[in-house]
Amino acid sequence: MAELKRTPLYKWHKEHGAKLVPFGGYEMPLYYSSIIKEHKAVRTSVGMFDVSHMGEVIVEGNGALDFVNYLLPAKLKGIPEGKVKYSFLLRENGGIVDDLLVYPFSQDKVMLVINASNIEKDMNYISVYLPEELSLKLTDYGNIAVQGPHSLDVLSPFFDVNLKAIKFYSFQKDVKFARKWDVILSRTGYTGDLGFEIYAREEDIPYIWEIIFKKGITPCGLGARDTLRLEAGYPLYGHELSDEINPIEAGLSSFIFWDKDFVGKDALLKIKKKGIEKKLVGFIMEKGVPRQGYKIFKEEKEIGWVTSGALSPMLGKMIGMGYVKDLSIVEGDSILISIRGRRIDAQVVSLPFYKK
Amino acid sequence: MELRDGLLYSKEHEWLKVEGDEGICGVTDYAQDSLGDVVYAELPEVGKKIKQMEPFMVLESVKATSDVYAPVSGEIIEVNEKLQDSPELVNSDPYGEGWLVKIKLENKDELNNLMDKEAYAKFLEEEEK
Known part of the structure; x- marks a missing residue:
C-alpha cells in the first residue's frame, strides 16, 4: 500500500488527541473527543473540520468553462458570477466517476473540488476529454469547513465582506481572512446546516485553523462529517455513488440539465426511457x-x-x-x-x- | 487509562470480576476508548453457552462493529438490560453500570489464562508500542 498522505494540519490533529484513520489515501482525524459530541456541536452551535484531503483541480485556458459545461451534466452556461454547482463526472455508460463541486472563476478558469479517494482517477478521466489548449492542474489548496448555526457569527469578524450577502451555494474569491491570508470563501458544506468552507494555500491553513479554533470552536473529525451528511441525506462516493451507479438511480436527476450535450447523456437518456x-x-x-x-x-x-x-x-x-x-x-x-x-x-x- | 484492582483481564480487553462460581464481565476502559461512542449492544440470550476466547456478543460503535470475546467458558445467567436503552454506559462507566453479562463459570482453571491488573497494564504498554 502507498504511504498515507498528510494534510497541513496533521501535526495539530495528533497534538490534540485525534484518533487518526486512513481515508482516501490520507491519514485523517476520525474524531477528537466523541463522534456524537462533535455531531451535536455542529447541529446546535458550530464545529470545524479539516477537509484538506479533498482535491482542488483547476481547468484553465481559453474556453475552460465551455469545456466543463460539456464534461458535466450541470447547467454552467450563463451561470451567475459567484455561484457554486454540485455535479458529477460520468462514464459514457452513465456510471458516476465522482461527484464534485464546480467553482466557475471566469470563462477561462474553473475550479473543481473532487473526492480525495478519486483524485488520480478523475485527473486521468478528465485528461481523456481535455482539449489541447486547456491545462489541468491539481492545486495545493487546503480546505477548512466551519459548519453549524453559529458559523456565520463566528466567521464574520475575520472578513471585510458581509457573510450574510453570500447566499447558499455561492462563493467569493480574492477575499482576505483576518486581512492577511488570501482565501476563497464558499457558503457550502456537507452537513445540511448553515456553514462555510474556506479554501486557502496549504501553508496558510494551520494559521487560519488555529485562529478559528481559538474562538472556542469544536474541532470535528470525519466520523461526525459522515453522520452529519447521512442525517442530511447526502450521498457519499464509494457508498451511494460509484462507477456502477447512475445519477438517476441515485436520486440525483434534479442535477441533470438535459437541454445540452454532455458526456454520458446518451446513456442516461436510454436509462431514462427504459426505466431504472x-x-x-x-x-x-x-x-x-x-x-x-x-x-x-x-x-x-x-x-x-x-x-x-x-x-x-x-x-x-x-x-x-x-x-x-x-x-x-x-x-x-x-x-x-x-x-x-x-x-x-x-x-x-x-x-x-x-x-x- | 483506568484499571481496577480485583479484576481479571483478557487479551481482548474484557474484564471479569469473579464472585464464587460466577463472574461479571465487561470491557475495559481501553476497549471502550478504542471503540468510541457505543450506540448498540447486541446482548446474548440468558442460557447461552459460551467458550473462552470465542466471540459471544457484539458492541456497535458509531464507526465499527466489534466482537466481545468470552473471558471464560460457561453459561450466561444475566445480561445488563440497561444497555438496551443506554448503550453509552459502556463508555461512561465501563467497570460499573456499563457491565455486559453475568457468567456461570464452567472451569475455574481457565482463570489462569487471564491477567491481573499489573500484567494487563504491562500488556497495554506493549500494545501501544
Whole structure:
C-alpha cells in the first residue's frame, strides 16, 4: 500500500488527541473527543473540520468553462458570477466517476473540488476529454469547513465582506481572512446546516485553523462529517455513488440539465426511457446498526443492499440508505435488514432524515 | 487509562470480576476508548453457552462493529438490560453500570489464562508500542 498522505494540519490533529484513520489515501482525524459530541456541536452551535484531503483541480485556458459545461451534466452556461454547482463526472455508460463541486472563476478558469479517494482517477478521466489548449492542474489548496448555526457569527469578524450577502451555494474569491491570508470563501458544506468552507494555500491553513479554533470552536473529525451528511441525506462516493451507479438511480436527476450535450447523456437518456433497475431509499430502525453491504429483504425476498448506516444523534434512531431493486417500495413500507443472520425490521422514510 | 484492582483481564480487553462460581464481565476502559461512542449492544440470550476466547456478543460503535470475546467458558445467567436503552454506559462507566453479562463459570482453571491488573497494564504498554 502507498504511504498515507498528510494534510497541513496533521501535526495539530495528533497534538490534540485525534484518533487518526486512513481515508482516501490520507491519514485523517476520525474524531477528537466523541463522534456524537462533535455531531451535536455542529447541529446546535458550530464545529470545524479539516477537509484538506479533498482535491482542488483547476481547468484553465481559453474556453475552460465551455469545456466543463460539456464534461458535466450541470447547467454552467450563463451561470451567475459567484455561484457554486454540485455535479458529477460520468462514464459514457452513465456510471458516476465522482461527484464534485464546480467553482466557475471566469470563462477561462474553473475550479473543481473532487473526492480525495478519486483524485488520480478523475485527473486521468478528465485528461481523456481535455482539449489541447486547456491545462489541468491539481492545486495545493487546503480546505477548512466551519459548519453549524453559529458559523456565520463566528466567521464574520475575520472578513471585510458581509457573510450574510453570500447566499447558499455561492462563493467569493480574492477575499482576505483576518486581512492577511488570501482565501476563497464558499457558503457550502456537507452537513445540511448553515456553514462555510474556506479554501486557502496549504501553508496558510494551520494559521487560519488555529485562529478559528481559538474562538472556542469544536474541532470535528470525519466520523461526525459522515453522520452529519447521512442525517442530511447526502450521498457519499464509494457508498451511494460509484462507477456502477447512475445519477438517476441515485436520486440525483434534479442535477441533470438535459437541454445540452454532455458526456454520458446518451446513456442516461436510454436509462431514462427504459426505466431504472434500482433506486436509493432511506430507512430507520430501532435495533442494530445497518452497515454498508448488509442485505435488504422484503418479506422473504432479497431486494437490495445497504450503502450507509449509523446512529442519528439527533433522532436517537438508526438511520441508513440503500439500493432496492423493488421499485414499488415507498415511504412507510416495512423492509428487513439482515444483520449477522438476523432480519431486523426497518421502515422506509423520506430523505433527509433530519430537518430543522 | 483506568484499571481496577480485583479484576481479571483478557487479551481482548474484557474484564471479569469473579464472585464464587460466577463472574461479571465487561470491557475495559481501553476497549471502550478504542471503540468510541457505543450506540448498540447486541446482548446474548440468558442460557447461552459460551467458550473462552470465542466471540459471544457484539458492541456497535458509531464507526465499527466489534466482537466481545468470552473471558471464560460457561453459561450466561444475566445480561445488563440497561444497555438496551443506554448503550453509552459502556463508555461512561465501563467497570460499573456499563457491565455486559453475568457468567456461570464452567472451569475455574481457565482463570489462569487471564491477567491481573499489573500484567494487563504491562500488556497495554506493549500494545501501544
